[in-house]
Amino acid sequence: MTEQPTKVTIINDPIYGFITIPNGVIFDLIQHPYFQRLRRITQMGLSYLVYPGAHHTRFHHAVGCLHIMQKALKTLISKGVNVSLEEEEATLIAILLHDIGHGPFSHAMEHSIIEEVHHEQISIAFMEALNKEFNGSLTLALEIFNGTYHRKFLNQLVSGQLDMDRTDYLKRDSFYTGMAEGNINTDRIIAMLNVKDDQLVVEEKGVYTVEKFLVARRLMYWQVYLHKTGVVAEQLITRVLKRAKELSHQGVKLPASTALSFFLKNKINQDNFRDSLDTFSKLDDYDIISAMKEWCLLDDFVLRELSKSIINRDLLKVKIRKKAFSEERKQKYINQLINTHKLTEHEASYFVFTGNISNQGYNYTHGGINILLNNGKLVDVVKASDQLSLKSLTKEVVKNYICYPKPKD
Missing domain, CATH: 1.20.1250.30 (Growth Hormone; Chain: A;)
Known part of the structure; x- marks a missing residue:
């Protein structure tokens, strides 16, 4: 008797073209109401008020991450990295569900009507609930997501300095905002990945691609994610x-x-x-x-x-500068509002406030990006790079802002 081919679902994505979704637990998770909700959550919050094209959703992003994770695992396996079918499926589930905990307009909920509950905690809660519903088939995915599984490179693919999450959102967000500065070469990044001593590494010939990735990330933060x-x-x-x-x-x-x-x-x-x-x-x-x-x-x-x-x-x-704004200036705007509207x-x-924004292009203290040199040694990308500006990306840049009502004519 001839074995029937496994049926697959194909999604046409504007970034990668056709994305294949295999039948089984991954397809069932995508069909679940918890995941379908991501179709109604914008990936970039209210950024469409700045970039009108930025109406793409968390659903777009999650499915895109699934696609490039499939390619990354295939690349590693082709280079002799032993990844079992169970580990492969669990890693795909972990990246698929990594953002399932985001609320409306992404981070707004975390700082207002829900107190001190981070979206990653909510993602874990969703994954644990789904694990019960799917009879424990997400157990390994949870271990990989939480970083408790002994094969660390699988967690680094999901959550690291060069993970599939960042790799997708930079390319996707640059596409939908029209900001070409963020357009990275995902195929080249994936092709250069390897594993050494259970750590995710990038082969030496991929160092310039990583440089571009880090610079693109910094530019996207200042020009898009932290746009005033x-x-x-x-x-x-x-x-x-x-x-x-x-x-x-x-x-x-x-x-x-x-x-x-x-x-x-x-x-x-x-x-x-x-x-x-x-x-x-x-x-x-x-x-x-x-x-x-x-x-x-x-x-x-x-x-x-x-x-x-x-x-x-x-x-x-809104005004942004390096130096903090004085309480006197803030109070001046508050007093004007009190007098004008009897508040x-x-x-x-609620209408006059200060705060700060920060941007660190590369944080090597939290599991950096290791370059695998041709002689077999591992060095951090900052040391491997001949780009002097790359070291400056490790420094956190903080800017202060003040918001107040526009003066009426």
């Missing part, structure tokens, strides 16, 4: 949710979806988050946008004006 308009937009949506939660706790009934209402009314932190995981899985960007459209009509000045500023893209003014100092502080 994007920074103020993310701060505003965080404050929208904080104000909504504050009003809800005061007994104000706000129009919102069932899932959003739950998180506005209840105090959710690390201790009780897992009890509300299923409710969280029903929350996405559409809940927040729909709510803000309604909140534009409220009597509360703070929530109304914050919501209108995002919906209408009439954002606060309390607490209410005015």
Whole structure:
């Protein structure tokens, strides 16, 4: 009897072309409502207010990561690295689900209506719930994701200085924003990967490709991820949710979806988050946008004006510089707002605030990128490179910002 070929699903991706999804647990995970939710979560939050093309989703990114992880593992196996079928599938599952814990507009939830629960913790909670549902078939994937599996290079492929996550999002985000500076050569990076002493390494002839990758990452952070308009937009949506939660706790009934209402009314932190995981899985960007459209009509000045500023893209003014802004300058803007709109100092502080942003292109202290020299020795990419600017990428650059309402004519 002739064995029937395994059926596969093909996705047409604008970055890589055809992506093959094999039938089995990976296909079933993609079909799961927890994962399908990622179609409704933008990859870059509110960056589309700066770059109109940046409407791609966490779903796009996760499937892209799956594709290049397939290629990376195939490359390593072709070079004699022993990876079992079980390890291969588990690594693919780990990268597929690495961002499943992201909430609406990515990081806004973590700093507003959910207290001190990082998206990686939420991803683990989702993976553990799915592991129960899939009868333990995600156990090894969880070990690889958490870095507890003894073969460290598998974890480095999922979460490291040169992982498949960064490799996809740089290329994908540069494509959708139109920022050519971030366009890296993923095929070349993958082709140069190898394993030495259980560590992921890059062969010596790939050193210039890694240089380009690190420089591209730095440029994308300053020009895209930390663009001043994007920074103020993310701060505003965080404050929208904080104000909504504050009003809800005061007994104000706000129009919102069932899932959003739950998180506005209840105090959710690390201790009780897992009890509300299923409710969280029903929350996405559409809940927040729909709510803000309604909140534009409220009597509360703070929530109304914050919501209108995002919906209408009439954002606060933002200034960025190296030196910190003085409390006196901040207080001046707060006093102007208090006098103009008869607000309390607490209410005015929603519209006037300071903070900082930081960018470190390469952090060699947290598992750097090792170059495998032709003589078999391993050296860090900074030492292997003849690019003097690469060393400067290891230094963290911090800039300060102040946000305040634009002066009215």
